[in-house]
Amino acid sequence: MDLLLLSNSTSDDGYLVHAHAAITELADGRTDALFVPYAGVTRDWDAYTDQVREALAPIGITVRGLHAEADPLAAVNAATLIVVGGGNTFRLLQVLRQQALLAPMAARVRAGAARYIGWSAGSNLATPSIRTTNDMPVVDPGGLDALGLIPFQLNPHYYNLVVPGFRGETRDQRLAEFTTLSPDTPVLGLPEGNWVRVSGNHHTLHGPHAARWFLGDRTWDVAAGVLGVP
């Protein structure tokens, strides 16, 4: 089982450019990607797929949109590289559940038949549930459980900035709500520009920033390198 779970897609260098090398390594010669655009809400799925197609062309990967497949289940079951884009995590989970694609997708990745790349909502989808997404619950996904390909939660776009004048919760306060109610489930706060490479049961943190673990009432930072999942 091989996954690449990115915090974000945009960077100062251009869309997905910061991830080119990591995507090339993960793809390991696979050149035909099945792209899942369902997290896109305010943009057309065709346009979203075009954007990803253009972003991956320079590294020799061609992109088909799952939404344009006549038989989505067959497309998932034939895919060797599944790419799940960001946007709204609730919408992503809702559409995949409506199409009954969650279990087939998880099974194919778990079996090693397809490799998985996600960013933002697409990274949330790979975890046990979407309970640590930052997104607004604009639709009811029919349950919060997700693919469960890794044994911990991710919080993409992680930062704990205190915004002047804002009286709501900080990110750490929100995550503390999760760990209070689910004290046995670890959460990794994944800063912008970072990613996790999953290979079987091994997890490695990459990127320029330290990430932060949350477990029960404890938090601690970890630098890039092998991740010991607590």
Place this chain on the structure above:
Amino acid sequence: MDLLLLSNSTSDDGYLVHAHAAITELADGRTDALFVPYAGVTRDWDAYTDQVREALAPIGITVRGLHAEADPLAAVNAATLIVVGGGNTFRLLQVLRQQALLAPMAARVRAGAARYIGWSAGSNLATPSIRTTNDMPVVDPGGLDALGLIPFQLNPHYYNLVVPGFRGETRDQRLAEFTTLSPDTPVLGLPEGNWVRVSGNHHTLHGPHAARWFLGDRTWDVAAGVLGVP
């Protein structure tokens, strides 16, 4: 039907102090408040109730916690002033649904037998659904529909600050996802320090800032005063 829906509880003057006059006006002589602390996750419901008790004592309102009532349904059905605190909206909705208190609470407020005060999550609860909360979905509330006491959605703690280095969605982008998928439902972005006073079908915006309406692909700002619901 009389409601006071506040964006936030904390202010530079102290906890709920900015709302003292508005709460006194809404209570209109009622001095016995039933407080719903269920949105509190990282703090004890007793402690949360104590905090609200101390905050409302100076304006002559006594506070009982719903969580401490032997018969919560009877307590709701006897209440004349229901106060719903902020915290996590998903947790608030989950506990009220588990206790089968949503319909009785809505009916009592709708009948005018109890007046309603909410802030943050407590304000989200009064709207058709919690789909425009800012909170993290740390638990599954068993559906996103809420009390439906007003005909529009609220987004508390509204601001559209662009945080340097953050690659996720701005607040306006998140709300545009909602209005894209629910184009006929208006959303009011309620800034810190503002509130909405509901009296029957009349809605009035109060506070120091302009609020922002979101409907379909349109947004526009409104100043304090009578709210024409679009």
